[in-house]
Amino acid sequence: MSSASNSPVLETARRAREAAAVLAPLSREARDRALLAVADALVARTAEIVDANIVDVEKARAAGTAESVVDRLTLTPERVAAIASDVRDVVALPDPVGEVVRGSTLPNGLELRQVRVPLGVVGIIYEARPNVTVDAAVLCLKSGNAVLLRGSSSAYASNTALVNVLRDAVAGAGLPADAVQLVPGESRDSVKELMTARGLVDVLIPRGGASLIRTVVQESTVPVIETGTGNCHVYVDEHADLDTAVRILVNAKAQRPSVCNAAETVLVHEAVAGEFLPMALAALGEAGVTVHGDERWQAAAQGGEEQGATVVPATEEDWETEYLSYDIAAAVVPSLDAAVQHIRRWSSGHTEAIVTRDQGAARAFTARVDSAAVMVNASTRFTDGGQFGFGAEIGISTQKLHARGPMGLPELTSTKYVVTGDGHVRP
Amino acid sequence: MSSASNSPVLETARRAREAAAVLAPLSREARDRALLAVADALVARTAEIVDANIVDVEKARAAGTAESVVDRLTLTPERVAAIASDVRDVVALPDPVGEVVRGSTLPNGLELRQVRVPLGVVGIIYEARPNVTVDAAVLCLKSGNAVLLRGSSSAYASNTALVNVLRDAVAGAGLPADAVQLVPGESRDSVKELMTARGLVDVLIPRGGASLIRTVVQESTVPVIETGTGNCHVYVDEHADLDTAVRILVNAKAQRPSVCNAAETVLVHEAVAGEFLPMALAALGEAGVTVHGDERWQAAAQGGEEQGATVVPATEEDWETEYLSYDIAAAVVPSLDAAVQHIRRWSSGHTEAIVTRDQGAARAFTARVDSAAVMVNASTRFTDGGQFGFGAEIGISTQKLHARGPMGLPELTSTKYVVTGDGHVRP
Numbered sequence: 043m044s045s046a047s048n049s050p051v052l053e054t055a056r057r058a059r060e061a062a063a064v065l066a067p068l069s070r071e072a073r074d075r076a077l078l079a080v081a082d083a084l085v086a087r088t089a090e091i092v093d094a095n096i097v098d099v100e101k102a103r104a105a106g107t108a109e110s111v112v113d114r115l116t117l118t119p120e121r122v123a124a125i126a127s128d129v130r131d132v133v134a135l136p137d138p139v140g141e142v143v144r145g146s147t148l149p150n151g152l153e154l155r156q157v158r159v160p161l162g163v164v165g166i167i168y169e170a171r172p173n174v175t176v177d178a179a180v181l182c183l184k185s186g187n188a189v190l191l192r193g194s195s196s197a198y199a200s201n202t203a204l205v206n207v208l209r210d211a212v213a214g215a216g217l218p219a220d221a222v223q224l225v226p227g228e229s230r231d232s233v234k235e236l237m238t239a240r241g242l243v244d245v246l247i248p249r250g251g252a253s254l255i256r257t258v259v260q261e262s263t264v265p266v267i268e269t270g271t272g273n274c275h276v277y278v279d280e281h282a283d284l285d286t287a288v289r290i291l292v293n294a295k296a297q298r299p300s301v302c303n304a305a306e307t308v309l310v311h312e313a314v315a316g317e318f319l320p321m322a323l324a325a326l327g328e329a330g331v332t333v334h335g336d337e338r339w340q341a342a343a344q345g346g347e348e349q350g351a352t353v354v355p356a357t358e359e360d361w362e363t364e365y366l367s368y369d370i371a372a373a374v375v376p377s378l379d380a381a382v383q384h385i386r387r388w389s390s391g392h393t394e395a396i397v398t399r400d401q402g403a404a405r406a407f408t409a410r411v412d413s414a415a416v417m418v419n420a421s422t423r424f425t426d427g428g429q430f431g432f433g434a435e436i437g438i439s440t441q442k443l444h445a446r447g448p449m450g451l452p453e454l455t456s457t458k459y460v461v462t463g464d465g466h467v468r469p
Numbered sequence: 470m471s472s473a474s475n476s477p478v479l480e481t482a483r484r485a486r487e488a489a490a491v492l493a494p495l496s497r498e499a500r501d502r503a504l505l506a507v508a509d510a511l512v513a514r515t516a517e518i519v520d521a522n523i524v525d526v527e528k529a530r531a532a533g534t535a536e537s538v539v540d541r542l543t544l545t546p547e548r549v550a551a552i553a554s555d556v557r558d559v560v561a562l563p564d565p566v567g568e569v570v571r572g573s574t575l576p577n578g579l580e581l582r583q584v585r586v587p588l589g590v591v592g593i594i595y596e597a598r599p600n601v602t603v604d605a606a607v608l609c610l611k612s613g614n615a616v617l618l619r620g621s622s623s624a625y626a627s628n629t630a631l632v633n634v635l636r637d638a639v640a641g642a643g644l645p646a647d648a649v650q651l652v653p654g655e656s657r658d659s660v661k662e663l664m665t666a667r668g669l670v671d672v673l674i675p676r677g678g679a680s681l682i683r684t685v686v687q688e689s690t691v692p693v694i695e696t697g698t699g700n701c702h703v704y705v706d707e708h709a710d711l712d713t714a715v716r717i718l719v720n721a722k723a724q725r726p727s728v729c730n731a732a733e734t735v736l737v738h739e740a741v742a743g744e745f746l747p748m749a750l751a752a753l754g755e756a757g758v759t760v761h762g763d764e765r766w767q768a769a770a771q772g773g774e775e776q777g778a779t780v781v782p783a784t785e786e787d788w789e790t791e792y793l794s795y796d797i798a799a800a801v802v803p804s805l806d807a808a809v810q811h812i813r814r815w816s817s818g819h820t821e822a823i824v825t826r827d828q829g830a831a832r833a834f835t836a837r838v839d840s841a842a843v844m845v846n847a848s849t850r851f852t853d854g855g856q857f858g859f860g861a862e863i864g865i866s867t868q869k870l871h872a873r874g875p876m877g878l879p880e881l882t883s884t885k886y887v888v889t890g891d892g893h894v895r896p
Contacts, residue, residue, distance in 0.1 A: 063813060067836035074697045094481040148858055152847055161869050162839065244869050261686050265870045293894035363597060408887045409494035412589065420579060420890030431575055442588050442671050442883035444871040454867035460835045463847030465713040467720035
């Protein structure tokens with residue numbers, strides 16, 4: 043707190059810390075009122091938001107950005123309305139703050155309660171999509187935290203407009219405007235400063251590409267929650283129902299390949315490889331997937347299937363690649379044990395699935411795979427806060443401390459022990 | 470895992486990771502059996518342990534180490550027996566592994582369970598006392614983790630002997646010996662290597678002095694749980710029962726000044742300062758405490774009390790000092806709000822206490838103080854895993870992520886989502 047530095051980033055963090063002190067003891071009612079004001083303001087000031095967004099979109103087009111990326115950057119009145127509607131959904135979620143996680147009366151009469159409290163100041167470092175700006179800010183406010191938003195420079199005008207709207211609405215509802223702040227500066231330096239603001243910022247959550255996340259994890263002295271990288275596996279057991287296995291494999295890979303819970307590797311038990319590989323190649327081919335296969339998969343592709351997937355030889359690099367595209371690495375393994383070993387070695391710890399009818403195989407796989415989520419006879423695509431019924435998601439943690447898997451509102455809190463006595467001293 | 474480095478420390482971490490994979494799916498029965506074997510072996514091989522300890526003790530005496538430190542280093546047959554008895558107590562504690570933290574059946578029929586699992590590989594960096602070696606290893610094993618122990622070089626012979634006993638006992642019970650390993654090397658370099666073993670070590674817990682903890686927090690790329698620094702406050706409210714306040718203050722400061730939950734600062738509401746300060750000075754003087762006071766406390770000391778505590782002028786440094794001795798910083802504040810501000814600015818976030826008969830004051834203080842534990846009319850000395858009824862403690866976290874306050878067995882676990890369907894795919 044007594045840092046000599048007067049950088050704009052640290053100044054922002056100091057103001058966030060002061061706002062957090064005001065937010066922490068507020069009632070749910072006060073926080074919800076501010077969030078409803080945010081939803082109203084987004085709708086009322088849509089023109090201002092869309093105008094600012096046009097600046098970013100034109101800049102992106104001028105820079106030759108791919109049209110799919112431009113589309114993700116674009117805000118229309120309909121999209122702003124949808125964002126506002128999402129805000130109202132968050133307001134309706136249960137309040138994590140104040141929940142008594144554990145409580146007891148100790149033998150000496152002391153009353154012990156472990157109570158959920160906000161983390162304090164949450165920093166979110168993210169890329170591209172401006173809807174994340176509102177989404178992240180609203181989840182932080184709902185859980186009683188002040189938020190520092192460090193979005194992509196390609197969305198700077200949109201983010202600035204959105205944060206202005208948010209700050210005005212929050213202040214209008216009687217909360218400190220500094221509960222929501224955009225981190226100043228478009229350069230990487232502002233990220234670096236944020237990463238060293240230990241004592242001012244309680245946690246950093248990077249959301250975006252693997253290189254951004256790696257940088258933050260390695261360089262930050264502020265505690266980090268690692269999110270998102272998903273090198274997910276589907277293991278087809280010797281006792282799998284093969285039609286089910288094909289359906290899950292194609293869904294896990296191709297239903298939406300660009301997201302972290304899409305499958306990137308399929309492992310097949312050798313006892314069913316002879317029957318399964320042709321079925322899988324046909325279905326994957328139909329879905330437009332290229333297979334990066336081991337020798338068995340390469341051989342299967344040459345076995346005369348008329349319209350199966352293209353198979354290219356897999357290298358060791360394929361086992362660790364998160365393609366996020368219509369590509370999948372594929373191998374045949376001699377046993378469930380070998381599948382578990384492969385996964386333990388190469389997985390990013392996000393989600394793995396087993397397809398099997400055998401109870402013992404399911405039990406062994408779920409016990410021994412060390413990932414945030416393990417699916418039995420279900421697609422990896424289900425690892426998601428919305429699908430899990432959390433109603434909201436700030437990211438999917440692939441680390442083991444604090445939060446693992448989809449993070450909802452409770453994961454944006456810490457706890458505090460409140461101990462009440464009547465003059466108790468240690469004997 | 471594919472690191473090119475062949476350092477002995479990383480090699481140790483790799484073996485720990487392999488051991489962790491074996492430990493994770495084991496039943497409680499198998500883990501408890503190994504821990505009972507450890508308790509038996511400690512008793513059976515006491516002579517070997519005490520002999521090794523004599524080497525450390527003689528080295529410490531030759532180096533002119535203070536006798537109080539030598540005492541903490543010393544292992545006698547009685548102390549070894551007490552350590553073995555503590556191991557049996559841990560065996561009896563509830564198993565955190567496998568607990569279903571959350572569970573539901575989703576609308577689509579998927580069965581969702583969030584299950585406690587071991588963290589994997591836990592690294593403990595600690596100082597001096599060899600009993601921590603057994604204590605930390607046993608808590609990690611009970612919670613299904615492999616442990617890397619990096620103790621003080623001053624206890625190297627003792628730790629080596631203890632770890633040999635532990636490894637033999639664990640292996641004799643059918644668990645991998647590498648579930649318990651001493652990190653090789655006595656230099657600081659081995660700590661540095663441990664801090665960079667991201668991907669091999671899941672968490673580092675430094676236990677010891679402030680400088681050790683600061684180094685680990687700032688330099689480690691492995692996630693860290695910060696423990697122990699306790700700049701704890703006692704606030705005497707305007708509505709305090711002053712006799713209760715004196716009793717709590719003296720207990721918090723002087724019952725055992727060398728520990729992290731001892732009080733280091735007392736703040737007194739000005740409305741009761743005239744009456745309270747002379748009472749406090751008399752009691753603190755009797756307990757042998759030196760007061761580092763603001764002007765009000767200095768003036769009170771000159772007010773004619775015949776045998777009160779010595780009062781020296783407080784400087785700003787006193788507000789942030791963890792004395793761990795018979796010293797206390799002392800100030801008079803104009804309001805509860807000012808007390809909260811002082812605490813928010815200077816506290817290490819460990820434990821703060823309010824003494825008050827006023828319900829509103831208690832409520833405001835507990836809501837607004839941002840520390841791991843807040844005591845109402847009770848001594849700060851109660852922040853302790855044993856006192857809280859956890860049966861064991863690996864340390865007291867002063868950070869907000871993952872664990873806050875005394876850490877028992879559940880805090881040595883992560884969770885995993887297990888999701889079971891019958892061929893579910895995302896529509």
